[in-house]
Amino acid sequence: MNVLDAIQDKRAVRQFSDQPVPDEVIRQILDAGRRSQSSKNTQPWSFVVVRDRHLLEALSKTGTYAGHLAGAAFAVVLVGATDSRWNHFDLGQASAYLQLAAWELGVGSCIAALHQEDDARALLGIPAEASAYAALSFGYPAADFTPAKMGGRKPLDEIAHWEKW
Numbered sequence: 001m002n003v004l005d006a007i008q009d010k011r012a013v014r015q016f017s018d019q020p021v022p023d024e025v026i027r028q029i030l031d032a033g034r035r036s037q038s039s040k041n042t043q044p045w046s047f048v049v050v051r052d053r054h055l056l057e058a059l060s061k062t063g064t065y066a067g068h069l070a071g072a073a074f075a076v077v078l079v080g081a082t083d084s085r086w087n088h089f090d091l092g093q094a095s096a097y098l099q100l101a102a103w104e105l106g107v108g109s110c111i112a113a114l115h116q117e118d119d120a121r122a123l124l125g126i127p128a129e130a131s132a133y134a135a136l137s138f139g140y141p142a143a144d145f146t147p148a149k150m151g152g153r154k155p156l157d158e159i160a161h162w163e164k165w
Helices: 003-009 023-034 053-060 067-071 085-104 117-124
Strands: 045-050 074-081 108-113 130-139
Touching: 003 085, 023 045, 023 074, 023 085, 045 053, 045 085, 045 130, 053 067, 053 074, 053 117, 067 108, 067 130, 074 085, 085 108, 085 130, 117 130
Parallel strands: none
Antiparallel strands: 045 074, 074 130, 108 130
């Protein structure tokens, strides 16, 4: 699969099979995130990989729409510094790379906002000076997984402005 195909075909997966994801596949996904671009190559991220079913369940309760974390084979909590807006951009880059690599390997994913960030940090032992406002669920899609078709994407001409607004 090439990158453009992956971008076009990738869908959010919130329902996962019980099939475990092998450690080698998890490592390939993490390595893709590690290789993502960042401002001045500072790589301001850490990844907390969560596979324990009880932790996944508890983590799923730290976000309003994070329930899919409970059924995932594993989750990755994106951890960064709290003192930089650019850090958020860099974590977004890492998130995209993680998800595209997973899709290439047949693993589905979905982002979750951790609205109770303090609870998520406490649950995973993440220091108070670090951000932990987002996590990604990962797993092989459930057999009955059907991607949402909520209207597709806006046409390019509707969102692109050339030279000026």
